[in-house]
Amino acid sequence: MVPELPARDRSIKLTNPEQGSLGHWNSRALLDMLGMRGAASPITHLSNNTVPIPMSETSAPKDGPDLSTLLENNRKWAAAEQEKDAGFFSRLANQQKPKYLWIGCSDSRVPANQITGLAPGEVFVHRNVANVVQLNDPNCQSVVQFAIEALEVEHIIVCGHYKCGGVHAAMQGSASGTVAQWISGISSLYADEKEALNQLPEADRFNALCELNVRHQLANLAQSAPIQHAWAAGRDLSLHGWIYSIEDGLLKDLEVSLHRQEDTGQAP
Numbered sequence: 613m614v615p616e617l618p619a620r621d622r623s624i625k626l627t628n629p630e631q632g633s634l635g636h637w638n639s640r641a642l643l644d645m646l647g648m649r650g651a652a653s654p655i656t657h658l659s660n661n662t663v664p665i666p667m668s669e670t671s672a673p674k675d676g677p678d679l680s681t682l683l684e685n686n687r688k689w690a691a692a693e694q695e696k697d698a699g700f701f702s703r704l705a706n707q708q709k710p711k712y713l714w715i716g717c718s719d720s721r722v723p724a725n726q727i728t729g730l731a732p733g734e735v736f737v738h739r740n741v742a743n744v745v746q747l748n749d750p751n752c753q754s755v756v757q758f759a760i761e762a763l764e765v766e767h768i769i770v771c772g773h774y775k776c777g778g779v780h781a782a783m784q785g786s787a788s789g790t791v792a793q794w795i796s797g798i799s800s801l802y803a804d805e806k807e808a809l810n811q812l813p814e815a816d817r818f819n820a821l822c823e824l825n826v827r828h829q830l831a832n833l834a835q836s837a838p839i840q841h842a843w844a845a846g847r848d849l850s851l852h853g854w855i856y857s858i859e860d861g862l863l864k865d866l867e868v869s870l871h872r873q874e875d876t877g878q879a880p
């Protein structure tokens with residue numbers, strides 16, 4: 613059972629790129645807070661979406677060069693880095709000391725280092741389908757533990773993205789097998805919030821669920837044992853919820869950061 617965010621954190625912040633923040637809406641008072649009944653969507657950059665979907669386009673030609681080119685690219689990259697900074701690789705070889713842990717989606721269009729301008733050694737990364745954080749997932753939890761206890765990261769960013777195929781599959785009930793199992797928490801989240809989401813214009817529901825999923829996974833993360841221990845010990849550790857737009861390459865801070873146990877609304 614996934615713990616819920618406190619009431620104030622269960623709201624969804626919608627942003628109109630031209631007008632800035634539209635404030636938060638709560639699933640229980642959605643229409644009143646948005647004043648959107650019968651109105652055009654305020655999320656102008658999302659409202660033209662004809663709901664997509666990206667998870668299994670197997671017949672399309674693949675993007676990317678031949679495999680041999682990857683190795684050639686690598687040699688060029690390593691040489692260029694060495695040229696810029698002769699000590700770069702030897703320093704990295706001796707230690708990694710990243711300030712950040714990134715928990716994001718496996719989606720090929722959301723590469724953590726590239727979109728944040730971070731170099732090798734500056735961000736520890738965990739990615740999976742739909743940036744899921746589960747307390748019983750040894751993969752994610754061991755990454756979190758290592759990042760906190762060994763690397764002593766100061767910030768953990770849970771980053772989702774709009775048009776997330778995993779979130780879409782949860783919404784449509786279209787996944788099967790292990791994927792369906794993996795995203796079952798998002799399916800439950802959608803079931804819980806469906807009534808509220810249905811009050812939004814249809815074109816906005818998908819991306820609103822992508823934002824809700826970030827908040828949901830952030831709440832899960834806050835319950836992780838390594839984080840509870842770090843906060844109990846007075847460690848300086850902040851958790852953040854961000855979302856990325858594939859359409860314009862921009863990250864948005866959902867402003868739901870948690871800096872201590874009290875921020876979760878639950879007693880230490």
Ligand SMILES: [Zn+2]
Nearest residue numbers: 717719776777
């Ligand atoms: Zn995704």
